[in-house]
Amino acid sequence: MTERGVHLGKVQETLLIPLYGRAVENRKPQPALRDPRAEDIVASIDYDFARFDNLPSLIGTVLRTSLFDRWVADFLTSHPTGSVVEIGVGLNTRHERLDNGQAHWFDLDLPDVIDLRRTFFTDSPRRTMIAASVTDEAWTDAVKSPGPYFFSAEAVLPFLSEAQVRHVVDLIAGRFPGSLLALDTAGPGIIDTQDQHDALSKVEARMQWTCADPAELTMWRPGARILASQRLSALPPRMYDELPAAYREMLAGLAEQRLPQVEEYRLNLVQLP
Numbered sequence: 001m002t003e004r005g006v007h008l009g010k011v012q013e014t015l016l017i018p019l020y021g022r023a024v025e026n027r028k029p030q031p032a033l034r035d036p037r038a039e040d041i042v043a044s045i046d047y048d049f050a051r052f053d054n055l056p057s058l059i060g061t062v063l064r065t066s067l068f069d070r071w072v073a074d075f076l077t078s079h080p081t082g083s084v085v086e087i088g089v090g091l092n093t094r095h096e097r098l099d100n101g102q103a104h105w106f107d108l109d110l111p112d113v114i115d116l117r118r119t120f121f122t123d124s125p126r127r128t129m130i131a132a133s134v135t136d137e138a139w140t141d142a143v144k145s146p147g148p149y150f151f152s153a154e155a156v157l158p159f160l161s162e163a164q165v166r167h168v169v170d171l172i173a174g175r176f177p178g179s180l181l182a183l184d185t186a187g188p189g190i191i192d193t194q195d196q197h198d199a200l201s202k203v204e205a206r207m208q209w210t211c212a213d214p215a216e217l218t219m220w221r222p223g224a225r226i227l228a229s230q231r232l233s234a235l236p237p238r239m240y241d242e243l244p245a246a247y248r249e250m251l252a253g254l255a256e257q258r259l260p261q262v263e264e265y266r267l268n269l270v271q272l273p
């Protein structure tokens, strides 16, 4: 894709959806999440973001990031000097939101994304960008900091094939045993209808990995445990209770409708063996 100043591959372009979601959220008087940096970045990227205006998925991306933030924050509370590895980081700003001054952070994405990311962020002794595919084992050598490790793969793995996802899970479990892995999964009701998806229909990339039940991961890696598997319509009470009232009402309505696009989308926290 080449569009008004941003030169990204098809799957890479999808990073602009959650980025815009956080920027729009930041403008609201009562947001679910504050991200002034995302607003600044959107203002400086020449891209037709208006195509995503008013899409329900934008709120979904914000709630997803917010839950992943909570999981990472919990990890850092228990392990303040641990390491956070953002797989397919895009232009996410989790480090800006959560860094505790002690943890190590690794921001991994494909080379063209890291080139773009480097125009907004810089490496530091505790923060390292890695330009690589997550499917290429070589990136694991760049993660040199002490454990324990939290791997955050937010809206990334569904874009890979199932074989690639299994390879990535094996890579992480093999090289970083005992790690936590946060990932989202999409069931057949989502994968089979993605051409009609409100946001994906506005870009060319499509998801490949259909995961009807996140428990599959525990069969791939015996000893792996699913610590949490949340639907957006049934968020953990401590997060739900802190959301603005309008969001709580919207989510309660969603829970009643039981739409496959909502019910089959899961945010999962996995303890690897």
Ligand SMILES: C[S@@+](CC[C@H](N)C(=O)[O-])C[C@H]1O[C@@H](n2cnc3c(N)ncnc32)[C@H](O)[C@@H]1O
Residues within 6 Å of the ligand: 011, 012, 013, 014, 015, 016, 017, 018, 019, 065, 087, 088, 089, 090, 091, 092, 108, 109, 110, 113, 132, 133, 134, 135, 153, 154, 155, 156, 159
């Ligand atoms: C929907 S975006 C999510 C970005 C970010 N995680 C967020 O939530 O803002 C998907 C991201 O996955 C990245 N990605 C896709 N395939 C990848 C691969 N094989 N290796 C590394 N990153 C990949 C894309 O470049 C893109 O940045």
